[in-house]
Amino acid sequence: MTVQRVQIEPERPTVPHGWWPAEWVRHQARPLVAWVLLGVLVTIGVSASASFRSGPVLVETLKGATFVGMASAAQFFAVVGGGIDLSVGSVATLSGMMAAVIMNGRGDAISLAVLASLGIGLAVGTINGLVVNFLRISPLITTFGMYYILQGVAYTYSVNPVGQAAPSFYNLYSDTVAGIPMLLLIVAVFWVACWYVARHTAFGKHLYAVGGDRDAARLAGVRVVRVSIASYILAAVIAAMAGLLELTQTGVGAPDLGATLLLSTVTAVVIGGVSLFGGRGSVIGVLGGALVLGFLNDLFNTLQVNAFYQELIQGLIILAALGIYRQKVRGNR
Amino acid sequence: MEHLEGPLIAAHGICKRYGGVTALQDVSLEVLPGEIHALVGENGAGKSTLVKILTGAETPDAGKVMILGEEIGTLTPGKARARGIGVVYQEPSLISGLTVLEGMFLGGELRRHAGVLERKAMRSKARDALDMVGARIRLGSDVSALSVAERQLVEIARALLFDARVLILDEPSAILSGPELDRVFAVIRNVRAAGLGVLYISHRLAEIFQLADRATVLKDGGLVATRSVDNLTTDELIRLMVGRDVGTRPPRKPPRERVVLEVRKLRLRPGSAPVSFELRAGEVLGVAGLVGSSRSRLASILGGVRPARSGTVLRNGRPVRLRRPRDAARAGIVVIPEDRKREGLILGHSLRENIALAHLSELSRAGVVRRTEERRLASEAVRRFGIRPPLIDASVGALSGGNQQKAVLSKWLVTEPPPEVAVLDEPTRGVDVGAKFEIYRLIEELLGGGAGVLLISSELPEVIAMSDRIIVMRAGAIAGTLKPDEFSEETILRLAVLGEESESGAVTGDGPAGLTANQGAGGA
Numbered sequence: 042m043t044v045q046r047v048q049i050e051p052e053r054p055t056v057p058h059g060w061w062p063a064e065w066v067r068h069q070a071r072p073l074v075a076w077v078l079l080g081v082l083v084t085i086g087v088s089a090s091a092s093f094r095s096g097p098v099l100v101e102t103l104k105g106a107t108f109v110g111m112a113s114a115a116q117f118f119a120v121v122g123g124g125i126d127l128s129v130g131s132v133a134t135l136s137g138m139m140a141a142v143i144m145n146g147r148g149d150a151i152s153l154a155v156l157a158s159l160g161i162g163l164a165v166g167t168i169n170g171l172v173v174n175f176l177r178i179s180p181l182i183t184t185f186g187m188y189y190i191l192q193g194v195a196y197t198y199s200v201n202p203v204g205q206a207a208p209s210f211y212n213l214y215s216d217t218v219a220g221i222p223m224l225l226l227i228v229a230v231f232w233v234a235c236w237y238v239a240r241h242t243a244f245g246k247h248l249y250a251v252g253g254d255r256d257a258a259r260l261a262g263v264r265v266v267r268v269s270i271a272s273y274i275l276a277a278v279i280a281a282m283a284g285l286l287e288l289t290q291t292g293v294g295a296p297d298l299g300a301t302l303l304l305s306t307v308t309a310v311v312i313g314g315v316s317l318f319g320g321r322g323s324v325i326g327v328l329g330g331a332l333v334l335g336f337l338n339d340l341f342n343t344l345q346v347n348a349f350y351q352e353l354i355q356g357l358i359i360l361a362a363l364g365i366y367r368q369k370v371r372g373n374r
Numbered sequence: 375m376e377h378l379e380g381p382l383i384a385a386h387g388i389c390k391r392y393g394g395v396t397a398l399q400d401v402s403l404e405v406l407p408g409e410i411h412a413l414v415g416e417n418g419a420g421k422s423t424l425v426k427i428l429t430g431a432e433t434p435d436a437g438k439v440m441i442l443g444e445e446i447g448t449l450t451p452g453k454a455r456a457r458g459i460g461v462v463y464q465e466p467s468l469i470s471g472l473t474v475l476e477g478m479f480l481g482g483e484l485r486r487h488a489g490v491l492e493r494k495a496m497r498s499k500a501r502d503a504l505d506m507v508g509a510r511i512r513l514g515s516d517v518s519a520l521s522v523a524e525r526q527l528v529e530i531a532r533a534l535l536f537d538a539r540v541l542i543l544d545e546p547s548a549i550l551s552g553p554e555l556d557r558v559f560a561v562i563r564n565v566r567a568a569g570l571g572v573l574y575i576s577h578r579l580a581e582i583f584q585l586a587d588r589a590t591v592l593k594d595g596g597l598v599a600t601r602s603v604d605n606l607t608t609d610e611l612i613r614l615m616v617g618r619d620v621g622t623r624p625p626r627k628p629p630r631e632r633v634v635l636e637v638r639k640l641r642l643r644p645g646s647a648p649v650s651f652e653l654r655a656g657e658v659l660g661v662a663g664l665v666g667s668s669r670s671r672l673a674s675i676l677g678g679v680r681p682a683r684s685g686t687v688l689r690n691g692r693p694v695r696l697r698r699p700r701d702a703a704r705a706g707i708v709v710i711p712e713d714r715k716r717e718g719l720i721l722g723h724s725l726r727e728n729i730a731l732a733h734l735s736e737l738s739r740a741g742v743v744r745r746t747e748e749r750r751l752a753s754e755a756v757r758r759f760g761i762r763p764p765l766i767d768a769s770v771g772a773l774s775g776g777n778q779q780k781a782v783l784s785k786w787l788v789t790e791p792p793p794e795v796a797v798l799d800e801p802t803r804g805v806d807v808g809a810k811f812e813i814y815r816l817i818e819e820l821l822g823g824g825a826g827v828l829l830i831s832s833e834l835p836e837v838i839a840m841s842d843r844i845i846v847m848r849a850g851a852i853a854g855t856l857k858p859d860e861f862s863e864e865t866i867l868r869l870a871v872l873g874e875e876s877e878s879g880a881v882t883g884d885g886p887a888g889l890t891a892n893q894g895a896g897g898a
Binding site: 241242243244246247249250253254256257258259260261262263264316320321 | 429431450451452454455463467468469470471472476479480481482483485488489490491493
């Protein structure tokens, strides 16, 4: 079928071309908040403690932040699509345990272990997505239920650490390539891939649209159910990858491996400027948010801050970040 | 150039019901190549529903849609676009948070393998389309930073983007005016000249005579006629739109002398003339006007939901300040909002809880709600307002539309003493005939109790039958006030569409704003 085009001469070229700094700044303002906060934390750390200044400590901090960071990226995809995934932590736990048990110290079982772990992510994400979209149960309830189910499975299997990662697998944590830690290289590639998917693919655009206004997205011809299910699958698969990542550090599959992720991923996403109502936020902001959490922990340890104050300060930071975003939203409208 | 024969898009025998309400009944429509086809009808006639069925946004209960003579199984918005249907819906459908470019291509992105976007090609196509509609907008701007008119132009450009064979525009002139609208008209005429088709929905009759080749008239969800515009006059068209039986109301005592509510120089919109009127005890003052004429804004100002820009409201001769809903309630003004689902009821709660919510302070002693009193009030409401089923503990979401509406009315009107001023915004929208008459009966009951009623309604027969006087609003101002001997649908519609001075002629260039963004007031 040939399709004919309507040709109408414009009166004059009217659409402005080119780059527009003010617009760019407005787009970047939300992730910027997290990065500015990160800068402040590093500055405080450097001026307060000599050990904070050293390269090795910095590298260790970054490596420590990779796990929460990757899980936060998982959370990002769920939240920006208008949902939330509270099961990321238990998916990571189960994925790590499963991989450790399958490997049991043998290097030739690594690929099978990795496939099995990602398979868990795929299955859990599919179930989450189907339940939310077809049974119309709210994402909060669905994934919270899933969190308990999976945590229950993990503890039923074993309350103690099980299995053993293969040496060539957990060496990833300490290996370096040309002086750069292997782990950081892998994670860097991962973050670039996430950014690319979110910003430069049709799926990414559809995800933002579905999170921003599901009805309008449907009217525009976006297959909203498919996109929504895909966001839960992506979240769970990335969470499973985060479990594997953590296994490189722990070496054994513990049933509390991902226990802290439930709140920390949501925190990182919020500090990173992602709207919990969906449709707004950026991968770069989430990376900043995850790094803020990582550095905050280290800073507390360096300055020997009382554990009670740690929680208090974290809470204040979350509220302050939300306050700043709220102000910005008002200014825009 | 492809030569197209037969209708580009056709609907046959479309029926659509929402719950108990019939939106469309056996409606057929064809858009031919090289024609501008106007779709007209009053608010609620079913125009927008028909548009949504043509584009696959809604599925009809019966009937079929044919595109280029081909029947499409289950039409979806994506399939419709792929087959050359470009549409601009009445409600804005650009998603804030996305950029203009992203919004325009949403759902139809140009992609290479693996879903990677062809940014360059997209940018240049988008620029062409925006140039076509004469919009000076940056592709990287956030949609939320655009004005309402700019968004509308972007949506029209988006409809042109995918090589549309049929362009469907649902009331673009409700938002655009002046040079922007002229530009859109030029685009529409060019589309026709290229042998393609346009389905143009508008309230403004002058536009239809300027632009259209044929017009299809809908009324109450039914098809009235499809006529060639050449041998059609404005009067004839208005008659086709409104002509129907008008019920007569039971005799009523004349309004008393006492003025219960006076509105002085209330400015509803910047730049529009201020609004002044009086409401007497025992009087129904009807408020008519098109969607977007700020009727509902008047209601929300009187209800203290929205602040007044300037002007005074007097109750029994004393000025009152209406800054929040409580102020209105204290002043004895009860406002029943138009959107009962959003503003009137908590759907998941029971009837008893909903009714009690408005009277908690009267119902409680020392901060504790007296359950027996609560039940008594709810039972009283059920009895007086005829809510069915009469179960005060069932959730209101399970009630039919008509009974929900009665629940909203009862929530506010069951008070002792009864309110002196009741503002009812579309009290009978979406309810069946039986419930309608019960609502009318309630209005009579209020009048008997000495209240004044401001009745805002899109249904002209209703306004005519119920009112003692009618004010017709247009673009935020009063276009005219009618006495009973002047009541007729023709007169009202003429005032609402054309304004007081111009009986006919150019409407397109009227005033700075035309009908602007207040689209919250539902629609066809």
